[in-house]
Amino acid sequence: MTQISKASRTGDTRSRPVWDVPLRILTAAVGGYVLTSLVTMLLARTLPGNPLDTAMAATLMSFAIYTAAIVWVFAARTAMTAASSILGLTVLIGAAVWFSSRPGVAS
Amino acid sequence: MKGFRQSQSALHTWTGLVVGWVLFLIFLAGTLSFWREEISRWMRPELSVTSEIGDVADQDRMIEGAMAALARQAPDATSWAITPPGPRGAGTQAVWTERARPGERIPFRWPDATNSLWVDGDGKVVAVRETRGGDFFYRLHFDLHYMPALWARWLVGFCSMFMLVAIVTGIITHKKIFRDFFTFRPGKGQRSWLDGHNATAVLALPFHLMITYTGLVTLMTLYMPWGFLANFENTAAAFAATQPNVPAVKYAAIPTPLAPIGPMLEEARRQWGEDSMVGSIRISNPGDASARVQMGRALHHHIRDDGNQLLFDGTTGALLGRAPDGGAGVATRDAMVGIHAGRFAPVTIRWLYFLSGLAGTVMVATGLVMWTAKRREKLPDPARPHFGFRLVERLNVGTVAGLPLGMIALLWANRLLPVGMEGRWHGEVNMMFIVWGLALVHAFLRPPKRGWVEQFTLAGALLVLLPLFDQATGNGIVQHIARGDGTRIWTDVTLLALGLSLLATAIKIHRHKPRVAANKRRSSREAAMAATGR
Secondary structure, three states: OHHHHHHHHOOOOOOOOOOHHHHHHHHHHHHHHHHHHHHHHHHHHHOOOOHHHHHHHHHHHHHHHHHHHHHHHHHOOOHHHHHHHHHHHHHHHHHHHHHOOOOOOOO | OOOHHHHHHHHHHHHHHHHHHHHHHHHHHHHHHOOHHHHHHHHOOOOOHHHOOOOHHHHHHHHHHHHHHHHHHOOOOOEEEEEOOOOOOOOEEEEEEOOOOOOOOOOOOOOOOOOEEEEOOOOOEEOOOOOOOOHHHHHHHHHOOOOOHHHHHHHHHHHHHHHHHHHHHHHHOOHHHHHHHHOOOOOOHHHHHHOOHHHHHHHOHHHHHHHHHHHHHHOHHHHOOHHHHHHOOOHHHHHHOOOOOOOOOOOOOOEOOOOOHHHHHHHHHHHHOOOOOEEEEEEEOOOEOOOEEEEEEOOOOOOOOOOOOEEEEOOOOOEEEEOOOOOHHHHHHHHHHHHHHOOOOOHHHHHHHHHHHHHHHHHHHHHHHHHHHHHHOOOOOOOOOOHHHHHHHHHHHHHHHHHHHHHHHHHHHHHHOOOOOOOHHHHHHHHHHHHHHHHHHHHHHOOHHHHHHHHHHHHHHHHHHHHHHHHHOOOOHHHHHHHOOHHHHHHHHHHHHHHHHHHHHHHHHHHOOOOHHHHHHHHHHHHHHHHHOO
């Protein structure tokens, strides 16, 4: 079988569960987006400057952050590693956003 | 048992394929948009060089002419919008929105013969054929067509994000993919017609990265509203923070004449700098006590795409407020949008934009063609490719050659449809999609190589014939030279050059001989055909 020989040539002989790729796609697309959104929110609230400028600056960076998250999800050793790390970061940053407050609004 | 790399590669190519056709349209239409004003000039031949603007006096004359025309044509409108020409355009467009009766809702309409008019360099109303001009290609590259703009923008955003990931991963992690993507190896059969691809694509790589990223930035409040929602009530509140901080007024229903526009234009120049041109004027509730005049500075003065909006009281002409100067974040966003749209670009930089965009379009197209080129060798029976292969092969012909053909048909429709035709601009646009559709059908009926040759030949011939048609009907390059109309001269020359290069491409594909291995397969196919008696 050409596929097997090709796989062994690239040194990729470990069998992966069938859900490895679907999980990565889901983690990258949805998980990456949610994480990016929360990082953007946190940056918008914590960067120095007026609320409009910090929101702009954070959002400008968001596409680079999203790209980095996607790249990382596909670079991770296993899909589970990728998914659990993205989830962990999401919870962590989500909590930070939760405890921060909108500028001008008392917390 | 498929290896991870294989499955990822399959994912990449299949998603890339679907995204590729949309990206081809985005790149091609976006690239043409760098000549938006030139295309508009070409599509409105009634406006000549005499309706261009030389100085602020020209502009003021046109704006005053447009105000007078609007006052005659649509005194009871909800709003007027006046767009003076940029440094490369001609004629001033005046658009109005009718006032809705109670309970009535007036749907949005692009400027057409029933809600807009044109004013020439003397400030007089001039009859101009109804067309969207270059604006159509500009809108097409992110709003697509025949579908809600919101869906289109999400689809375009998804494709752009994919493009961004493809570029970044290509550069940093997959050196081989990068090389495959950008390397041209001569003498390798299928690829020999892609001469020059390598140099242009590598040269333009920073451009691809820039245009993709800044393209996402132009619509970032849609794709990524969360940073704004973290700091503001809603995105509208964030937008309001970039505008003059003046409370809105309601229609008063008290007839009050508008103040003359001249002093407001002078005040605008005092605010912006004496040599500043006006880019847009919007008058709400004209002729009412609640009239407001909003002016935006022309966008060609510097790279930053900021409107510097000013708000005037329409009845007194007093300046009510101006847009706040943004800080670093706002300035960076404005600069990124400015670099994407290139409205600042003088003609040399504009040519670089256009050629880089063309390189990107070719890069996407060759990526699509390579999908079939790579798989052809692995087909179990090249004489009978499986359905998916045939589908992709034909869709490539019908899109990469068919879409430009459709766009050229749109230009012909601009010349051939009756000038007074109702819904004329829709006719032009429909013509593009009809011809594109026919090209897709044609691609499925003809062998792929014949399909490429025939469609590129037709497209090239139709493009070359356009300036000749103009000459034959008495408003061609001879007249442009006599009038000293540089824009029209160069547009005709460019159309001619693009048409000739399409013809050259067709000839090159026609003369192309598949390499030996392919010949062997062909002869085996002929043998197989002979054996089955076909």
